[in-house]
Amino acid sequence: xxxxxxxxxxxxxxxxxCAMKGVVRTLCPKAEIIEITNNVRKFNVKHGSFILWQAxxxxxxxSIVLGVIDPGVGTARDPIIxxxxxxxxxxxxxxxxxxxxxxxxxxxYKIDLKGTELIHRRTGTFDGRDIxxxxxxxxxxxxxxxxxxxxxxxxxxxxxxxxKLGENFIEGEVMNIDRFGNxxxxxxxxxVKSNHAIVNIRRLSAKAFKSSSYSxxxxxxxxxxxxxxxxxxxxxxxxxxxxxxxxxxxxxxxx
Amino acid sequence: xxxxxxxxxxxxxxxxxCAMKGVVRTLCPKAEIIEITNNVRKFNVKHGSFILWQAxxxxxxxSIVLGVIDPGVGTARDPIIxxxxxxxxxxxxxxxxxxxxxxxxxxxYKIDLKGTELIHRRTGTFDGRDIxxxxxxxxxxxxxxxxxxxxxxxxxxxxxxxxKLGENFIEGEVMNIDRFGNxxxxxxxxxVKSNHAIVNIRRLSAKAFKSSSYSxxxxxxxxxxxxxxxxxxxxxxxxxxxxxxxxxxxxxxxx
Amino acid sequence: xxxxxxxxxxxxxxxxxCAMKGVVRTLCPKAEIIEITNNVRKFNVKHGSFILWQAxxxxxxxSIVLGVIDPGVGTARDPIIxxxxxxxxxxxxxxxxxxxxxxxxxxxYKIDLKGTELIHRRTGTFDGRDIxxxxxxxxxxxxxxxxxxxxxxxxxxxxxxxxKLGENFIEGEVMNIDRFGNxxxxxxxxxVKSNHAIVNIRRLSAKAFKSSSYSxxxxxxxxxxxxxxxxxxxxxxxxxxxxxxxxxxxxxxxx
Numbered sequence: 001x002x003x004x005x006x007x008x009x010x011x012x013x014x015x016x017x018c019a020m021k022g023v024v025r026t027l028c029p030k031a032e033i034i035e036i037t038n039n040v041r042k043f044n045v046k047h048g049s050f051i052l053w054q055a056x057x058x059x060x061x062x063s064i065v066l067g068v069i070d071p072g073v074g075t076a077r078d079p080i081i082x083x084x085x086x087x088x089x090x091x092x093x094x095x096x097x098x099x100x101x102x103x104x105x106x107x108x109y110k111i112d113l114k115g116t117e118l119i120h121r122r123t124g125t126f127d128g129r130d131i132x133x134x135x136x137x138x139x140x141x142x143x144x145x146x147x148x149x150x151x152x153x154x155x156x157x158x159x160x161x162x163x164k165l166g167e168n169f170i171e172g173e174v175m176n177i178d179r180f181g182n183x184x185x186x187x188x189x190x191x192v193k194s195n196h197a198i199v200n201i202r203r204l205s206a207k208a209f210k211s212s213s214y215s216x217x218x219x220x221x222x223x224x225x226x227x228x229x230x231x232x233x234x235x236x237x238x239x240x241x242x243x244x245x246x247x248x249x250x251x252x253x254x255x
Numbered sequence: 256x257x258x259x260x261x262x263x264x265x266x267x268x269x270x271x272x273c274a275m276k277g278v279v280r281t282l283c284p285k286a287e288i289i290e291i292t293n294n295v296r297k298f299n300v301k302h303g304s305f306i307l308w309q310a311x312x313x314x315x316x317x318s319i320v321l322g323v324i325d326p327g328v329g330t331a332r333d334p335i336i337x338x339x340x341x342x343x344x345x346x347x348x349x350x351x352x353x354x355x356x357x358x359x360x361x362x363x364y365k366i367d368l369k370g371t372e373l374i375h376r377r378t379g380t381f382d383g384r385d386i387x388x389x390x391x392x393x394x395x396x397x398x399x400x401x402x403x404x405x406x407x408x409x410x411x412x413x414x415x416x417x418x419k420l421g422e423n424f425i426e427g428e429v430m431n432i433d434r435f436g437n438x439x440x441x442x443x444x445x446x447v448k449s450n451h452a453i454v455n456i457r458r459l460s461a462k463a464f465k466s467s468s469y470s471x472x473x474x475x476x477x478x479x480x481x482x483x484x485x486x487x488x489x490x491x492x493x494x495x496x497x498x499x500x501x502x503x504x505x506x507x508x509x510x
Numbered sequence: 511x512x513x514x515x516x517x518x519x520x521x522x523x524x525x526x527x528c529a530m531k532g533v534v535r536t537l538c539p540k541a542e543i544i545e546i547t548n549n550v551r552k553f554n555v556k557h558g559s560f561i562l563w564q565a566x567x568x569x570x571x572x573s574i575v576l577g578v579i580d581p582g583v584g585t586a587r588d589p590i591i592x593x594x595x596x597x598x599x600x601x602x603x604x605x606x607x608x609x610x611x612x613x614x615x616x617x618x619y620k621i622d623l624k625g626t627e628l629i630h631r632r633t634g635t636f637d638g639r640d641i642x643x644x645x646x647x648x649x650x651x652x653x654x655x656x657x658x659x660x661x662x663x664x665x666x667x668x669x670x671x672x673x674k675l676g677e678n679f680i681e682g683e684v685m686n687i688d689r690f691g692n693x694x695x696x697x698x699x700x701x702v703k704s705n706h707a708i709v710n711i712r713r714l715s716a717k718a719f720k721s722s723s724y725s726x727x728x729x730x731x732x733x734x735x736x737x738x739x740x741x742x743x744x745x746x747x748x749x750x751x752x753x754x755x756x757x758x759x760x761x762x763x764x765x
Contacts, residue, residue: 011434022313058532074468126480179521213584225636266689277568329723381735
């Protein structure tokens with residue numbers, strides 16, 4: 001029983017996600033549909049790529065990821081299949097899958113719309129329903145990527161790991177803000193070189209202290225559950241406190 | 256394996272949807288439960304009927320739709336089953352299912368609360384849990400509508416397709432606003448007679464241009480994914496730009 | 511086919527719930543995962559315990575409840591399994607499960623991290639993924655609580671039923687506010703002794719009248735779907751009208 005994990009920015013209010021589910025269930029009733037989230041920030045491929053990277057290591061092997069954050073729908077970007085050793089990814093070629101496969105070997109395919117006859121289904125405004133969900137369903141029911149596309153040489157890249165490491169500072173980026181207001185960064189925990197730091201985001205600066213749990217005092221530097229630096233405010237929202245948002249640059253000065 | 260598709264205005268925060276799922280799983284464990292959405296606008300049967308109409312053509316045949324947008328719970332409206340060739344609908348008789356079946360033949364039943372013994376379960380404030388979920392579960396596990404109700408002659412009607420077509424204009428309605436701020440209308444794409452128009456919603460007017468994708472410039476008229484006119488603002492929210500909301504009347508003047 | 515019902519305050523935007531689902535599907539693919547809600551008020555164990563109490567009686571017997579509202583993650587509270595006649599609960603020992611089992615017999619276990627080898631998995635900031643999801647999966651696939659933990663004598667208690675019953679009044683608490691703005695209280699319907707009352711919440715007071723359905727006029731006292739007093743405003747939000755929030759104390763003076 002293969003699982004198809006959905007990752008979109010469609011939200012859960014409209015008919016979009018249901019249409020994709022219905023397409024999957026029509027073409028491959030035995031596939032299990034599981035939602036990573038449909039609430040990726042609108043059009044924010046980088047945000048989606050980070051959420052996917054966080055989730056992926058916990059997803060059972062052999063699963064298919066149907067990832068549709070697709071600001072370029074209706075334009076010329078390729079529809080692709082990426083096959084790594086453990087997972088298969090289906091979606092637009094815009095970098096969404098790159099952080100999840102950049103450290104493994106993978107095979108890359110451009111979906112053959114004519115060969116799969118999906119070209120007749122395509123309306124131009126909803127490839128998630130017209131192209132990507134059918135392809136994911138066909139993969140779940142046994143088709144191989146070779147039957148659904150052609151080999152392709154290169155894919156779009158999103159580098160979520162860009163940091164600047166100085167002697168007394170590190171610069172990184174706010175990758176996500178969770179429901180509790182915790183700030184997930186792209187700074188690897190092993191690069192946190194001190195027990196205290198001045199955190200600078202936008203125009204605000206604040207002292208932060210290393211803590212091994214969320215139950216400390218003030219602004220905390222925590223080893224997050226995916227081994228990245230996380231900023232957390234005891235009994236409050238670090239994001240509100242620092243007026244931080246996804247995509248913000250940040251700097252930590254070690255003290 | 257029959258699917259039961261949930262459509263409600265209960266949201267996903269309270270115990271309501273879970274109670275309905277638990278009832279289904281208790282009575283018919285093999286049914287698959289899939290959510291269309293639980294975020295239909297509160298009490299807005301017309302909004303729900305539009306979302307359902309959009310979703311339905313993508314839902315696998317033989318599925319059951321459990322639709323509970325039910326502002327009249329506790330009053331005298333009938334609990335009904337509607338059986339079309341491809342789908343079975345269960346919910347209150349308030350027009351919710353009408354747009355989804357108005358073009359097909361269908362059989363209509365009033366649920367027999369005494370015959371099904373559901374009358375003993377009914378608390379009066381939550382028919383979704385007490386009546387409609389059990390009936391959907393019984394249908395999924397093989398009961399026929401004839402065993403669960405009596406034939407009924409007429410049902411409530413919601414006409415979502417009311418438009419006024421003039422020589423140089425068309426009047427319609429805002430049916431949904433999606434997560435991206437796109438405005439879904441009830442105007443069929445084939446009635447879009449010009450490449451540009453003045454859009455009038457409430458007190459605002461704005462020029463709009465036909466576009467084949469979301470990546471144009473300014474306010475766009477798009478052939479939406481369900482073949483209706485959709486208004487979209489390139490890199491922004493058309494709904495915010497036009498201060499439009501679900502239920503608003505709108506007029507397009509062709510220029 | 512055993513169901514695992516998720517109850518968390520993680521929201522549906524981040525990778526947290528998906529990570530827990532992936533862990534369950536990796537360890538016990540045949541388990542069905544169903545969401546009660548992931549939108550319990552942040553850190554609010556009492557709120558979660560009320561939602562669970564409401565939902566539980568509708569959940570099919572033999573199910574497992576994976577309940578992770580866990581403000582104390584990383585501190586010394588025990589990870590527990592609670593086994594009642596009909597359900598098995600897995601989560602932190604903080605009172606979350608108490609209202610759901612306080613009227614039945616139950617066996618209580620402290621999860622044996624060393625025995626289950628989960629101690630090697632534990633990161634300290636996400637026990638839902640590292641401890642509770644794996645334990646729920648093992649239970650779903652046939653392990654007994656005795657294999658996963660040691661007997662424990664007492665558990666944390668949350669008493670959600672504290673009310674003060676006077677001759678002409680009753681004092682209780684706002685337990686939940688639903689999507690419609692209905693106010694769920696902890697006041698049993700049988701304690702509603704009059705057809706009208708003055709409701710006092712914070713600084714506001716308002717007259718309320720008994721009604722058997724939501725379609726009355728003004729502020730209504732309704733026998734809610736879990737047999738508790740519910741305050742509802744006809745065609746409006748009682749919570750907005752009374753400026754009430756979860757956790758507020760309230761008093762009804764019978765008139």
